Amino acid sequence: MPPAPSAPPLQVSASPRVRLARLALDSALAVPDVIGAEAGVHGVHVTADPPAGLLRGVSVIAQADGRYGVDLRLVARMVPLVALGEEVRRRVQASAGRGGLADRLGTVDVEFARLLTLDEAPRDTEDARGAAGAAPAAPPSAGSPAAPATAPPSPGPGAASVAGRASSGVPRPSSPAPPAGPLGEESDQ
Numbered sequence: 001m002p003p004a005p006s007a008p009p010l011q012v013s014a015s016p017r018v019r020l021a022r023l024a025l026d027s028a029l030a031v032p033d034v035i036g037a038e039a040g041v042h043g044v045h046v047t048a049d050p051p052a053g054l055l056r057g058v059s060v061i062a063q064a065d066g067r068y069g070v071d072l073r074l075v076a077r078m079v080p081l082v083a084l085g086e087e088v089r090r091r092v093q094a095s096a097g098r099g100g101l102a103d104r105l106g107t108v109d110v111e112f113a114r115l116l117t118l119d120e121a122p123r124d125t126e127d128a129r130g131a132a133g134a135a136p137a138a139p140p141s142a143g144s145p146a147a148p149a150t151a152p153p154s155p156g157p158g159a160a161s162v163a164g165r166a167s168s169g170v171p172r173p174s175s176p177a178p179p180a181g182p183l184g185e186e187s188d189q
Helices: 016-029 081-098 120-129
Strands: 034-037 046-049 053-056 058-062 068-077 105-116
Touching: 016 034, 016 046, 016 053, 016 058, 016 068, 016 081, 016 105, 068 081, 081 105
Parallel strands: 046 058, 068 105
Antiparallel strands: 034 068, 046 053, 058 068
């Protein structure tokens, strides 16, 4: 008997959910002040991508209206976060439009897991590249000029008027009312 004809190999294309996850993560990581992405402590910000494994830092979930909500968990430099989040969201939406997925994209939520200072960000990048042995910055020498130590300015009157709030150190004009005691009664000054 002749062998049965073999079926063509099954080609699995990525689902719109996985395509949105890849697209969102790539778009977010392309923003200059975004350094990376994290899955989170419990690993909830991940999306399974069968050919590539897990996409860490992005979770894509079906919404009731048939679209997909995207949640990104990012590591960024210490910059204004509202503007950075809006830029990430704008880039994800633009990429979805270019990729033919704009009608499938729902809400895009951006969470910043960690913020790195300018000093920390290059160090993390160097560590990732394996740049061991870089000399640490030299400590200031004993002969370098130092700013004189001064006492902080006194808060001035009225500084304790709002509990839990720090004063700016600028004296406030005194009020014509007599000073109040601990319970609001007039003091015997």
